[in-house]
Amino acid sequence: MSVPMNVRAARAIMWTYLATGLTIFLLMLLLGIAMRAEQAGWITLAPGSFYSMLSLHGIGMIVAMAIAGLGTLWYFVNREIQLDARIAYTAYGFFVAGVVCVIVAVFPGHYGALWTMLYPLPFIGTYWPSWATGVWLIGNALAIAGFVILCAQMLAALLARYGGFRGVLAIDYVFQHRRFSEEGKEPPPPQMFAAAITAIDGLISSALGMLYGIAMIVHWIDPSVPLNPLWAKNLIYQFGHTFANLTIYIAVAGVYVGLAHCTKRKYHTSVPLVVAWWGTLLFVILAYFHHLYMDFVQNEALQYIGEIASYLAAIPVVVVTIFSGVMLVHRSGLRWGLGALFLYAGMIGWVVGGIAAVLDATIPINFDLHNTLWVPGHFHTYLLEGVLLFILGWMFVQLEQRSGTLSSLLTRWLVGIGIFGGGALFVLGFYIAGAAGVPRRYAIEPAPGPxxxxxxxxxxxxxLAGFLAMVFEALRMARLPATEANA
Ligand code: HEM
Incomplete structure (x- = not known):
């Protein structure tokens, strides 16, 4: 039995996005190691280089995860509703153009006002030329355009397939549960909630991010046009925080589909799962207020909304997803290939990073942890040991299924110790230094930072060693002959 053409085309898109995202990840990982080595005093970079590299690393990593995750999410939506592949390639073109601009802004442009590009920092007292700021802003706008195209395509398809927002959000399934079941209807599968919430919140926050980007481009062209710094900070953090957060929800779709494959069980949509996703839908776009706790001019009520939203956006969906994930694995006779290992370990990274994040979003605790290395500690935990692992997990589930084999025990240990063990050591440094009050974003840190x-x-x-071992293993498996069903 051969694979139909439309499935082959969808797989080609998924693998193009995955390969691009993981290649950017590897390049940004090298930058990350160089920055951490400078903070350790192992190497000395030219003045300013740390901040240029931090700008590229911060945005590059998030976009890498978004690209890899979106390719997978697009593939899942395409399995339910056939999507036009040309739109996915158009969005890909925007992403690649955006990434190229951002790289040029940093090498050779030396842009160094970080991903936040907080007004008016990119314009005053800079050590880089004005054109680099412009190219950086245009690059960001192009990447946002790519994201908008994919979100719009997925949302339109979901609305058409499930009968508007009422069907996509499974409102009748929750409020008229019995009638819904008696009529033999089915709610959307769990991964479609990840797609819907990504698309809806992605479109809202992209509109705000694009508004900020265009305002900044206008100011870059004509510096006599002033912006309100508080307005600017609200917009960029709304977009930046939401986009970074959505990478988790994009990638978690891989857990729903991947763990079900590995355990040969179905990951059911349940009422708690739907309600938890509603929480994420509503609160993920409000949680960013926790970035402005120190801004005394911000309306006080918004600070409390930020704290409550931070809890409600994360906790319900983490609890329900992980509880059902563990139940799925329990007594399933699952064989622990790299796919299942990554997906399962990723849930642990998600929880640990999530707890560290909500701690930091708690106002009295934030007084101590604000802008310390605790902050990169929490987001590196759920991005490196959560989102990345979800993406790798789904990738290996595919490779294992295609070849009908699992990696050897030695390879699993090598990759596991490298990515989970090395990763734990890496994030621990951020947590301990952060708890001791070492500030983030310093090229040269006070003790015990170095x-x-x-x-x-x-x-x-x-x-890095574990990641390279993983790449070799993935390439080896990809070259194995496909089983008959996947030929
Ligand atoms: C082992 C891999 C990694 C290394 C060595 C690394 C290293 C670093 C270092 C040294 C910093 C600066 C911390 C500070 O002083 O504030 C940083 C910041 C950051 N990293 Fe990573 N990182 C890694 C993986 C990742 C991943 C997987 C992501 C996202 C998917 C990521 C996203 C970021 C972001 C968003 C920032 C903050 C940029 C800013 O403050 O503007 N990193 N990383």
Whole structure:
């Protein structure tokens, strides 16, 4: 039995996005190691280089995860509703153009006002030329355009397939459960909630991000046009925080589909799962207020909304997803290939990073942890040990299914110790230094920053070794002959 043409075309899109995202990830990982080594005092970079590299690393990593995850999500939506492949390639073109602009802004442009590009920082007292700021802003706008195209395509398809927002959000399934079941109807599968919430919240926050980007481009062209700094900060953090957060929800779709494959069970949509996703839909776009706790001019009520939203956006969906994930694995006779290992370990990274994040979003605790290395500690945990692992997990589930084999025990240990073990050592350095009050975004840190950075750099090098071992294994499996069903 051969694979139909439309499935082949969808797989080609998924693999193009995955390969691009993971290649960008590897390049940004090298930058990350160089920055951590400078903080450890192992190497000395030219003045300013740390901040240029941090700008590229921060945005590059998030976009890498988004590209890899979106390719997978697009593939899942396409399995329910056939999508036009040309639109996915158009969005891909925008992403690639955006990435190229951002790289040019940093090498050779030396742009160094970070992904936040907080007004008016990119315009005053800079050590880089004005054109680099412009190219950076245009690159960001192009990447946002790519994201909007994919979100719009997926949302339109979901609305058509499930009968508007009422069907997509499974409102009747929750409020008229019995009638719904008696009529033999089915709610959308869990991964479609990930797609719908990504698309809806992605479109809202992209509109705000694009508004900010265009305002900044106008100011770049004509500096006499002033912007309100508080307005600007609200917009960029709304977009930046939501986009970074959505990478988790994009990638978690891989858990729903991948774990079901591995356990040969169905990941059912349930009422708690739907309600939890409603929480994420509503609160993920409000949680960013926690970035402005220190802004005394911000309306006080918004600070409390930020704290409550931070809890409600994350906790319900984490609890329900992980509880059902564990139940799925329990007594399933699952064989622990790299796919299942990554998906399962990714849930642990998601929980640990999530707890560290909501702690930091709690106002009295934020007084101590604000802008310390605790912050990169929490987001590196759920991005490196959560989102990345979900993406790798789904990738290996595909490879294992295609070849009908699992990796050897030795390979699993090598990759596992590299990515999970090295990763744990790497994030630990951020947490300990952060708890001791070492500030984030400093090329040269006060004690115990450099000591912790040394340990973390060793951890990051181990991650690199594990990642390379994983790449070799993936390429080896991809070259194995496909089983009959996948030929
Ligand atoms: C082992 C792999 C990695 C290494 C060695 C690394 C290293 C670093 C370092 C040294 C910083 C600066 C911390 C500071 O002083 O504030 C940083 C910041 C950051 N990293 Fe990573 N990182 C890694 C993986 C990732 C991943 C997987 C992501 C996202 C998917 C990511 C996203 C970011 C972001 C968003 C920032 C903040 C940029 C900013 O403050 O503007 N990193 N990373």
């Amino acid at each position: 000591q912790m950075a040394s340990i973390a750099t060793i951890g990051a090098i181990i991650v």
